[in-house]
Amino acid sequence: MHVPDGFINAPVSAATGLVAAGAIAVSLRGARRELDERTAPLAGLVAAFIFAVQMLNFPVAAGTSGHLLGGALAAILVGPYTGVLCVSVVLLMQGILFADGGLTALGVNITDMAIVTTVVSYALFRGLVKVLPRKRRSVTVASFVAALLSVPAAAVAFTLIYAVGGTTDVAVSKVATAMVGVHVLIGIGEAVITALTVGAVIAVRPDLVYGARGLQQRLKLRVGGELVDAPAVAVPVAARSSHRKVWITGLVTSLVLAGFVSFYASSNPDGLEKVAKDKGIDTRTGKHATGDSPLAGYGVRDISDARVSGGLAGVIGVGVTVVAGTGVFWTVRRRRTSDTSPASVPEGV
């Protein structure tokens, strides 16, 4: 997904460069607040980890393999600010050292792959962790969903950038379908790997998982025997569980309805894979069927395009709505809890 020079025109590249610079400035401040002077070594080592783990190949089947992109993993393991910094540094070094991604496209690449993936995945992750029961397993589930949606979200962001400043004449709808289609597939792999990795870290050092800090704090209280705050914490949990069922049911239903029902209602259920192969932008899985004529199946493409893109737009729309809704929910609830019992204010975001 590294965009080369000349793919996005100069003004849009400059604009995304400004966006990236602003986001990095905010992240630098945020990371320094979280890690103090430990920022440089810790973020540097995590960036090295992201860089290394991108080289770890996960075999899919018969010679094809995928690898982790790492945005969601970084956000969940070390927090959104440090995550943005680490992935941005990795992209910067890949651009300068390995010529992977153009120098003028750095802004596009950072906006797309560092900022969008990290922010989307972390927002989803926080929302889900708040909603799901306070168990380790729900952290794994939340990281699965966060990673699953973060990759198509990056594809959508790329398509938006392309729609504004693309230099080629491929229709935006085609790019959107191909990009989002392929990246939904990639997102599934990313989600499985991210969830398994977060699960592995949580099993050994739960204190290192930034996203599970709230979870870990309550465990500490129970083990340490400082039961001063324990009843205060337990009350909102009990109160919330009734909401939780409604939330989960609603979320699952809307996701299923928005995405999969409309997709599987199609007469051509494997349209997704076909589009991916037709477009050949499937750079990730490597061995795609470029031997086929790219024109094959153009007749039916319009229908399957509409369905696939509709379904995907639905899933992403639900994701965005959940994020926005959860934000409102949080603020309202926080205000309410702080009114009733100021001691029980949950850990900040």
Added chain:
Amino acid sequence: MGAGHAHRLYRHGHSPVHALPPHTKLAAAFAFVVVVVSTPREAMWAFALYAVLLAVVARQARVPAGVLLKRLLIEIPFVAFAVLMPFVAEGERVDVLGLSLSVNGLWGAWNVLAKGTLGVAASVLLASTTELRELLLGLQRLKLPPLLVQIASFMIRYGDVITDEMRRMRIARESRGFEASGVRHWGVLAKSAGALFIRSYERGERVHLAMVSRGYAGSMPVIDEVTASRAQWSYALALPFAALAVCLLGWTL
């Protein structure tokens, strides 16, 4: 740490390009790519001239053409994309060898290929004539936030260590008869990735403590300040200025 500290992409040399201060080279490469990107795609000869300019730089830097060409292979995924573009793009079509191709798509493919290749070539030349440490100093000199430069330098410094750690874990897995062949084995690989994260993070904590015990208080001391004379700047910027002249010609002609 006794072995070379240079990265694999660096080619040791004593050419005038190697001797330039790093920030002038970074600025020149970046300005060159900006100029290339803003050239109209119809001016094909302009891109040929850019390629000639880069070839002159490569010759000055004594980077062999074979090495340069081999490193250009990194763009292959996007070449595949560019090759497909004439088939999927909109607009009027033209018949070439019995295939119906879009004219706009052909221009688009040319645009991405030419600009992308020149951009990659410029980056490759920069990376093969500049040492890593110098590159980081250059970035700092170009007013990149010091904290970001520090993060980047730690990433570079420990990148090989972490990669080696990953390699050792792979050897350990393989020596126990493990062979990842499909989705069923992702659990094992993900556990390795998790372990790698924990090791990296803990190493970061140890590195920080070691730094604190040596008097670190949030900023690295700059012991070798790089400066560039006016002559060095003008030598480095000759490349983007020549490119700018070509670009202006491309717009006017």
